[in-house]
Amino acid sequence: MRGSVFSAIREYLQDVYRRFQSIWGSLITAVPYLWGVGEQRKEVTEQYPDPVSSRTADDLPARSRGLLVNDIDRCTGCKECEKICPVQCIRVDTEAGADQSKLWVARFDIDYSKCVFCGLCVEVCHPQSLVHSKKFEGSVYELKDLVASFGRGFVTAEQRAKWAAMRQQAENDEVFP
Amino acid sequence: MKSGAFYVSTVGKLLKWARANSLWYTTTGSSCCADEVLNAAGSRYDLERFGCIPQVDPRQADLLIVTGVVSYKVAPHLKAVYDAMPSPKHVLALGACANCGGMFAPEYSYSVVPGVDRIIPVDVYVPGCPPRPESIMNGLIALQEKINGNSRPHFKAQ
Amino acid sequence: MSALPPENSWIAFLANSSDLAAALPTWLLAALGLVFIYGAIILPSGAIMSYLDRKLSADFQARVGPNRAGPAGMLQPLADLLKLLQKEASSAEWNWREALWLGVHTMALYSTVAVIPLSSSALLVNTDMSAFLPLWAALVLALGTMLLGFSQGSVPGWFGGVRVAAQALAGAFPALIAVICAGIHAGEFRWSTLAGAQTASPLTWTALCDPFQFIAFVVFVLGGLVMLAVPPMDAALSTQDIHGGVSSHLFGRRLSLFRLGRFYGFFLWSVIAVVIFLGAWTLPFGLAELLREQGRLWLVLALEVGWLLAKTFVLMLLVISFARVSPRGRVDQVTDFSWKVLSPFALLALIGTALWSGWGYLP
Numbered sequence: 001m002r003g004s005v006f007s008a009i010r011e012y013l014q015d016v017y018r019r020f021q022s023i024w025g026s027l028i029t030a031v032p033y034l035w036g037v038g039e040q041r042k043e044v045t046e047q048y049p050d051p052v053s054s055r056t057a058d059d060l061p062a063r064s065r066g067l068l069v070n071d072i073d074r075c076t077g078c079k080e081c082e083k084i085c086p087v088q089c090i091r092v093d094t095e096a097g098a099d100q101s102k103l104w105v106a107r108f109d110i111d112y113s114k115c116v117f118c119g120l121c122v123e124v125c126h127p128q129s130l131v132h133s134k135k136f137e138g139s140v141y142e143l144k145d146l147v148a149s150f151g152r153g154f155v156t157a158e159q160r161a162k163w164a165a166m167r168q169q170a171e172n173d174e175v176f177p
Numbered sequence: 178m179k180s181g182a183f184y185v186s187t188v189g190k191l192l193k194w195a196r197a198n199s200l201w202y203t204t205t206g207s208s209c210c211a212d213e214v215l216n217a218a219g220s221r222y223d224l225e226r227f228g229c230i231p232q233v234d235p236r237q238a239d240l241l242i243v244t245g246v247v248s249y250k251v252a253p254h255l256k257a258v259y260d261a262m263p264s265p266k267h268v269l270a271l272g273a274c275a276n277c278g279g280m281f282a283p284e285y286s287y288s289v290v291p292g293v294d295r296i297i298p299v300d301v302y303v304p305g306c307p308p309r310p311e312s313i314m315n316g317l318i319a320l321q322e323k324i325n326g327n328s329r330p331h332f333k334a335q
Numbered sequence: 336m337s338a339l340p341p342e343n344s345w346i347a348f349l350a351n352s353s354d355l356a357a358a359l360p361t362w363l364l365a366a367l368g369l370v371f372i373y374g375a376i377i378l379p380s381g382a383i384m385s386y387l388d389r390k391l392s393a394d395f396q397a398r399v400g401p402n403r404a405g406p407a408g409m410l411q412p413l414a415d416l417l418k419l420l421q422k423e424a425s426s427a428e429w430n431w432r433e434a435l436w437l438g439v440h441t442m443a444l445y446s447t448v449a450v451i452p453l454s455s456s457a458l459l460v461n462t463d464m465s466a467f468l469p470l471w472a473a474l475v476l477a478l479g480t481m482l483l484g485f486s487q488g489s490v491p492g493w494f495g496g497v498r499v500a501a502q503a504l505a506g507a508f509p510a511l512i513a514v515i516c517a518g519i520h521a522g523e524f525r526w527s528t529l530a531g532a533q534t535a536s537p538l539t540w541t542a543l544c545d546p547f548q549f550i551a552f553v554v555f556v557l558g559g560l561v562m563l564a565v566p567p568m569d570a571a572l573s574t575q576d577i578h579g580g581v582s583s584h585l586f587g588r589r590l591s592l593f594r595l596g597r598f599y600g601f602f603l604w605s606v607i608a609v610v611i612f613l614g615a616w617t618l619p620f621g622l623a624e625l626l627r628e629q630g631r632l633w634l635v636l637a638l639e640v641g642w643l644l645a646k647t648f649v650l651m652l653l654v655i656s657f658a659r660v661s662p663r664g665r666v667d668q669v670t671d672f673s674w675k676v677l678s679p680f681a682l683l684a685l686i687g688t689a690l691w692s693g694w695g696y697l698p
Contacts, residue, residue: 016676026660030395045223045399048314055311067304087273087280113276113292116306138304139316141323143276143294146304195417198404220398225389227403228411233574236586239418263422263586 057134065117065132068110070150074129077103081121081130089114090121095155098163107151112138190325196239196265197321199228203238203262205255208245210272210307217310227317235261240320241268241297243275244307247290259297267324269316270299273306280306365459369448376453380644381598382412384651391652392659422587430584432486437589440479444596447472447603452526454616454639455623456632466514466524469607470507473562476600477503484581495580498571498666499564505673506562512681513555516688517541517611520548530615542612547687552612554681556654559604561673563597566658570666572597601651609646616643 036042046054057066077094089111097104121130140146155163202224204214218224218231232238235258247255259268270293273279278291293299300323303316350357350364386401386409393400401408450460450468460468477499484496518524520541521532533540542552560568572580585593609615616639617623626635664672 019676023657023661027656030656030660033397034391034394036397041397043394043399044220044397045226046221046311047226047399047402048222048311049318087282088284111277112304113302114273114279114282115304116273116280118306136305136309136312137315138312139301139319141301141319143292143299143302146276146302192417192421194404195414196421198411198414199418220396223393223398223400225393225401226399226408228401228408228414233578234583234586236584237579237582237590239422263424265421265423 057136060134060136064134065119066134066136067112067132067138067148068115068121068130069133069135069148070108070110071129071131072105072108072150072152074127075105075108075150076127076129077105077108078126080124080126084120084124086118086120087114087116089116093151093154098166100167104155105151106154108149109151110148111146112148113143113146193325197324200240200267200317200320201230201232201238202240202242202269203232203235203258204242204244205247205258206244207251208272208274208307210244210275210305213307213310213313214242214244214271217313222310222314224314224317227314227321229317235259236263238262239266241266242271243268243293243297243299244271246274246279246281247293247296248288249290250288252290252296255293256296267300267320268293268297269313269320270294270302271305271313271316272303272308276302276304365449368459372451372453372457373445373448376640376644377448377599377602378595380602380648381595382416384598384602384648384655385412385415387648387652388655391655395656395659416591419587419591424587430487433483433584433589436479436483436486437585437592440476440483441592441596443472443475443479444599451603451606452530452610452615453606453643454636455527455530456636457640458526461526464524465526466518466529466607466611467511469603470511470514473600473604474503474507476596477562480581487581487584489584491578491580491583494577495571495583498577499581501666501670502564502568502571502673503562505670506558506560506568506677508558509554509673509677509681510558510562512678512685513551513558514611516548516551516681516684517555519685519688519692520544521611526610529611530617533614533617535614535617535619535621537614540612540614545688545691547684547691548612550680551684551688552608554677554684555612556604556608556650558673558677558681559601559608560654561669561677563600563604565597565601565604565654567661567663568669570664570669573663575663576665601654602647605647605651605654606643609643609650613646613650616640618642 032038033041048054060066077092079092079094082088082090082092091107091109091111092105093107094103095106117132119132122132125131138146204211206214216222218229229240235241239262241259241262243255259266270276274281274289275293278286278289281289283289283291290296301316301320303312305312308316350359350361356364389411390400390408401411404410404414447469450465450472452458452461481496481500484492484494484499486492514524517529521529523529529541537543541548543549557568559565564571572582577583582590582593618635618638622638623635626632626638
């Protein structure tokens with residue numbers, strides 16, 4: 001019978017049967033998903049703004065790299081982060097502080113729009129003041145809003161004079177107790 | 178007077194609501210941010226919840242999601258895609274490269290546009306390299322609020 | 336040929352309902368009735384099916400689907416429509432040829448609202464050939480769509496247009512044969528006769544009363560998918576290889592018109608499949624006769640339309656789930672399938688039906 005018209009018809013019918021079988025099989029496979037039957041077929045969607053069904057910042061892994069934050073009280077103003085930043089998104093300006101052995105971090109700006117979240121600055125930060133937070137939501141309407149300032153601000157002349165007076169006072173107290 | 182006020186208050190709100198809840202998007206996938214857009218469109222973070230459907234043609238899209246590096250060579254084509262979209266249209270700049278050139282900024286590369294807002298107006302900037310899918314959805318919600326005219330708390334990192 | 340059966344039609348209903356209606360000319364009443372059918376049945380069906388389609392495909396992919404617009408995302412189709420109506424074209428993009436052929440396409444499509452059978456008393460055109468009218472309308476629609484694609488002057492338009500025509504030709508033949516099968520069973524191609532050959536019991540439905548009619552039913556539905564380029568047979572409008580085909584140039588109002596038209600073609604085809612194969616509008620438990628005796632004709636009308644639409648939605652959901660689990664066919668595969676699989680089976684069903692129906696008359 002091989003090669004005859006009957007075998008051709010038989011093959012044709014088998015082919016059609018196989019196609020319909022395949023479509024029927026895929027339909028049957030999809031049906032349990034309608035009701036989420038079984039562990040593999042449940043809805044996996046995290047409905048983001050809803051804090052219950054989606055993961056919040058606290059659920060992120062411990063070493064996830066979110067937006068950078070700087071604890072300015074611990075920052076020494078050594079500018080290591082500024083030097084190592086591959087995209088120059090950190091800008092640090094320092095002045096002499098009240099205690100002249102320490103630096104006054106006048107400006108510590110991080111431009112999140114440039115930041116590539118590589119984590120190099122966090123690794124080189126000696127006082128460990130610069131860390132990745134777990135915050136990741138930072139959508140803005142204006143690009144300039146993406147610059148976060150952590151600095152203390154530039155020292156005014158009056159403040160500087162006041163500090164000089166304080167230092168003088170302290171020196172006098174030390175010399176003539 | 179009265180009817181004008183009614184239009185602005187009720188019908189205008191309805192039309193804005195429709196625009197905000199049916200942002201069909203097209204994306205210029207040229208980078209890792211495009212993978213995150215695919216992630217966000219997938220089952221885990223379902224962008225279709227917001228009524229966003231990917232469109233192949235910019236004519237049928239309302240939202241252009243710019244992901245990745247825009248070089249000077251590709252800039253005219255991006256502009257053409259934007260021009261092909263019928264207004265009202267919106268642009269979402271995703272990630273450092275689209276925001277300001279990122280690690281391919283002019284300091285390092287001669288061929289990269291420093292930020293897509295030099296070419297087309299951008300509505301919402303999303304930071305990240307690449308942003309998480311949640312972050313993309315955050316940008317989308319920000320855009321919806323902008324279309325609806327709602328006020329939004331100012332972004333603060335601290 | 337009586338185009339308006341006087342006592343049994345909804346025109347008579349409308350004319351008898353009030354003095355004002357009786358004073359209006361019949362053509363105006365008919366036009367108003369068609370607008371009402373379009374606005375009150377077809378548009379809401381489109382919204383419901385679009386929502387169910389998106390939710391169903393979301394379920395199949397283990398995700399949620401639209402849920403932010405309105406309760407459970409139910410206003411999503413409304414948002415989409417209102418958004419599309421707001422889109423503005425720049426004057427440089429105004430293409431009058433496209434507008435013209437979109438108009439032809441749309442008119443060819445909605446001319447079939449007049450022949451669409453919705454209940455035993457809502458039959459406007461009920462001639463001895465009325466079951467073929469949708470087929471001719473679908474062919475005119477394919478022609479309009481093809482010329483719409485050509486008028487856009489773009490590669491997707493050209494390829495999409497040719498593909499639409501090829502698919503319509505391929506699908507028309509088996510669908511036509513399948514209609515003839517049902518007509519042989521019923522004895523005539525009048526809507527009322529085709530529906531009257533069936534009762535409320537599923538065993539008397541044309542599709543289930545003999546195996547050849549079942550083949551004819553499957554061929555009719557699949558042939559309609561091919562002919563109207565409905566997923567998964569929508570190679571003519573596929574987004575992957577030809578960038579959306581004819582629809583790639585349309586946006587805003589034109590796109591909403593086009594998409595609604597595509598939905599309407601699918602809806603029409605499903606309604607007709609239900610009417611001629613799946614028991615039409617015959618209400619179970621003898622409800623229609625009971626209510627007619629009590630003189631509640633409007634209730635009978637509403638129930639019959641509702642029952643027909645319910646069956647139509649089930650059939651459409653079945654087709655949509657079939658589309659969502661199968662890959663989209665290439666255009667050569669689709670036309671191949673239509674010519675080489677659907678057509679032989681349609682002819683088989685025709686021969687079988689003829690023998691089955693004519694058995695008693697054979698010597």
